[in-house]
Amino acid sequence: MAHTLAGRPETATQAKVLKLLRDEGPLSRVELADRLGVSRTTMASEVSRLTELGLAEGAGPAASRGGRRSTLVDLSSDVRFVGVAIGATTVSVALTDGRLTVLGQRSVDMDVRLGPEPVLARALELTHKVLAEHGVTRPAGVGVGVPGPVDFHGGMPVSPPIMPGWDGYPVRDALARELGCPVLLDNDVNVMALGEQHSGVAKAARDFLFVKIGTGIGCGIVVDGQLYRGVDGCAGDIGHIRVEEFGPTCACGNTGCLEAFFGGAALARDALAAARGGRSPALASLLAEKGENGELTGADVAAAVAMGDPYSVQMIRDGGHRVGWVLASLVSFFNPGLIVIGGRVARLGHPLLAEIRGVVYRRSLPLATGNLPVVLSEMGDDAGVVGAAALISDAIFAAP
Amino acid sequence: MAHTLAGRPETATQAKVLKLLRDEGPLSRVELADRLGVSRTTMASEVSRLTELGLAEGAGPAASRGGRRSTLVDLSSDVRFVGVAIGATTVSVALTDGRLTVLGQRSVDMDVRLGPEPVLARALELTHKVLAEHGVTRPAGVGVGVPGPVDFHGGMPVSPPIMPGWDGYPVRDALARELGCPVLLDNDVNVMALGEQHSGVAKAARDFLFVKIGTGIGCGIVVDGQLYRGVDGCAGDIGHIRVEEFGPTCACGNTGCLEAFFGGAALARDALAAARGGRSPALASLLAEKGENGELTGADVAAAVAMGDPYSVQMIRDGGHRVGWVLASLVSFFNPGLIVIGGRVARLGHPLLAEIRGVVYRRSLPLATGNLPVVLSEMGDDAGVVGAAALISDAIFAAP
Known part of the structure; x- marks a missing residue:
């Protein structure tokens, strides 16, 4: 199975490389070294380590800048994130690659007022379907947005006015247990802002x-x-x-x-x-x-x-x-x-x-x-799911 | 003359040391090393360099933590800042030491609507008086607050509603020329917020x-x-x-x-x-x-x-x-x-x-x-002058 849980970066430089590749696409080792202000030798060894960790891979020769040809580095094509956008009246799930491009998506109409158990069960069902359709056993992580105030550190909604029954429900930990991978929860608007920042007009x-x-x-x-x-x-x-x-x-x-x-x-x-x-x-x-x-x-x-x-x-x-x-x-x-x-x-x-x-x-x-x-x-409905994937990718691609 | 222009920190660690000493008072080399997460050897050499630059000095033995006694490090007692608070109806000038303690202060009632030349002339007059009273020839820097929107990078007011005649006037550069030291300009409210952050309830x-x-x-x-x-x-x-x-x-x-x-x-x-x-x-x-x-x-x-x-x-x-x-x-x-x-x-x-x-x-x-x-x-009227001193001290104690 190609798509398994990826490793995590081990240094601040590795984390910065992963975020640059996520946000800008393949770059040469030389460009990466210049952009992050580290020596080419250091960058070469950091990139090797990222490759060993299953997070990066080579992507063909870079355009010539004179001198010896550099090789492009890309995110590993095995990295997969899932973004879950729970709205007041819909649940949407998207599978993305490491650059947060949507590979597959599923949505259903569902009233969030039904409470956490049925809504999260439905979200899990959609997630498993999308993963199966794309041959992914376990994504690197799952980000989730909900339409109400969230205790970000606790991973749960707090007194959400339009989500009766959800107050204090451990959404993050419940989903992490079911999915066996890191999960982060935030409110839907924060998540959409991250989506706009990564792929939209912002x-x-x-x-x-x-x-x-x-x-x-x-x-x-x-x-x-x-x-x-x-x-x-x-x-x-x-x-x-x-x-x-x-x-x-x-x-x-x-x-x-x-x-x-x-x-x-x-x-x-x-x-x-x-x-x-x-x-x-x-x-x-x-x-x-x-x-x-x-x-x-x-x-x-x-x-x-x-x-x-x-x-x-x-x-x-x-x-x-x-x-x-x-x-x-x-x-x-x-x-x-x-x-x-x-x-x-x-x-x-x-x-x-x-x-x-x-x-x-x-x-x-x-x-x-x-x-x-x-x-x-x-971005239409994509802001929520792409932003949720961005939320978890920020955490997975963070410095240790 | 003891009070001359101080040097500037040469590394990020030196800058952090200066800000810690400014905000918390004398600390031992060991405490500084622990707080900033650097080795004691590195800290010893950074502190020596700060002493050579005239920015820090020894301040007697630290309380024993067992083992060899450490020496307290303090900001140089020669460091002096000036905070100038120009209000709608007053001009206040204070001289502070490196820890932003007010050593002397002068204020006059003056209508800001008289325009920049007379108001700044008055501010300079007060500054020279306060400096002379405390035997300071040249302060390390001067911070200035004015009651209107400021182009911080340009160092000038921008269309300030209650400051006719000040729009685009190069306040920062005019004062820096007269005083022969670094000057920074910001609006009075930002400056007061910095004062509250350093010495007040915030x-x-x-x-x-x-x-x-x-x-x-x-x-x-x-x-x-x-x-x-x-x-x-x-x-x-x-x-x-x-x-x-x-x-x-x-x-x-x-x-x-x-x-x-x-x-x-x-x-x-x-x-x-x-x-x-x-x-x-x-x-x-x-x-x-x-x-x-x-x-x-x-x-x-x-x-x-x-x-x-x-x-x-x-x-x-x-x-x-x-x-x-x-x-x-x-x-x-x-x-x-x-x-x-x-x-x-x-x-x-x-x-x-x-x-x-x-x-x-x-x-x-x-x-x-x-x-x-x-x-x-x-803090009463002190928030403005202390905050203005904090503004310039942030810049003087910044990493290169």
Whole structure:
């Protein structure tokens, strides 16, 4: 069996080599030595050791730079990671190679409110299926994202508002026991930020915010290339920032939270009310198609927007406006170099983006917005699974 | 002359030794070796080199740990830094030793709106006086804080709203030329955060926010022990976060900014209106004492609060409430380990703090506030000058 558990780097230099190869692809020994500021002799022996450990391998001759031809070094083609993205309504599992390219993926619709046992059983089932399809017995590691606050060191959710039954459940250790490999758990937004950093529009950014607008709203914070989790691991919880003194009651118990006004759950609620209340013929006809007890989703609102429904367009504008106010505050506070907007509701696309940009550019300090791109994610659902694989690869490719 | 320009560390280990001695006081060679994880032989030679460079010196025998007695190492008693704190209405200069203990200090009232030439001339005059009083010909370096956004790499203010005439003025280079030593410039809030980190309540904190409520309102952000300046150097500009859709026009041109509602300038404006409008007999009598064209300040409001004036107490409560809303958002976003409230308006003390705490603890994620102290600075005016000295000492004691 080719795909077995890989070794771990034994020195800081070996760890840096692995991350460079993961993020940039094959490099020559000479380039590696130059990039990391070590001698060519040292690099030659570090690369040999990585090869012995089953983490690196040769990849043909490098382009000539004059003098003796150097050989390209690549990550071992045996290295496999798994990324598991547990969302409010879906579970997705992807198998990646060492460079976090997705080799295979499986998703199912599943309500996270069913609790940890059935959801994790399903995630394991998908994982085993994907591994079997690609002839992998044991991956190097598995990263997992869940839609709520996580005690990163403890590997478990902490009082997650939309995940009843998950509080304190040892997700990381339970999965590690079943899979027999290292597992790391983080919240879904942090994981998506890592995905954007590795494969998305944030590739060149050192300090950026990733804003997820899905069922809930959250923010991943990257400072100097590293995820910033905060003192208790709950940084980025912007869904519960107050946008108005009064307003709908939020799942957290307060009123006026951003998430209670916008995000997938609020949008579905408002769409249903508009359909039933006769304020939107487009939403009413979409609701009628679903039969008795049917419900509307963010996707239906997107469909109504595409049909030119004025009420739905106004819902998106109002929501984007409120997200914009919160982001304007965060730009003044944090002065990021880039803001990426992702998550399912973000697929409402340019009308939403235009509204967010309008407020951010008007309301933040001019110095902070002079060079600040606010862009939509281009990764779709991949941000979560690729980011989860990035999370565990960071740990596997870390210095001892 | 004993006090001349000190050398610079030549290795990363030497730099770390200097910062440890600055922050913790004399340590034995053995303790230094253990703390920095280098051999005792290496440490002995690094310390010798620091002594030759005039940066360190012996400080008597260390307490016995069994075996041969070790000698304490201290920073050279010749090292001198200068911290210059330029505020909206004052200029303060302090001379410190290598451990940032203030040896002498001078302050004058001066309006920053007079522009850079007269203000910097005054700052230089105070600096020369303090240096002469302590027999110092040339300090190791000078740190400077100004009340506005700063291009840290360029060493100049950038479009500072309350500093007309200072935009793009090369403050750092002008002072370095006059003083013949290294100079660094940053905004006053960042500098005060460094002061709190070195000598104040934030001494043990790795991730904290320092909130200054003075003429303006701003925030210093420390991430993993390092000041976070943001991509354009303007992180922490929380005075211009919107707290209400409408409200008084701010110096920045927008409406509804926190700073336009609260902070020294807003408080003085509201106090004057209340005194003239007959809403506060206490403020009216304080105003009468100042004669024709007299103005009220934050200090007068503090006096009125002490006299039990209900209108003044309400002003503080309203202001504290608005500051609390903004900080609650930042706690949800940033999950800091500590919030320190400083600046002149913060001297209104516990009524203000109580209001801020009330909102923060009620409105932020419980996980983020479980262990979150919100405290008043105990450094008073020293935070600015000590922090400015800390700023330049960080650069002088940095690895080459």
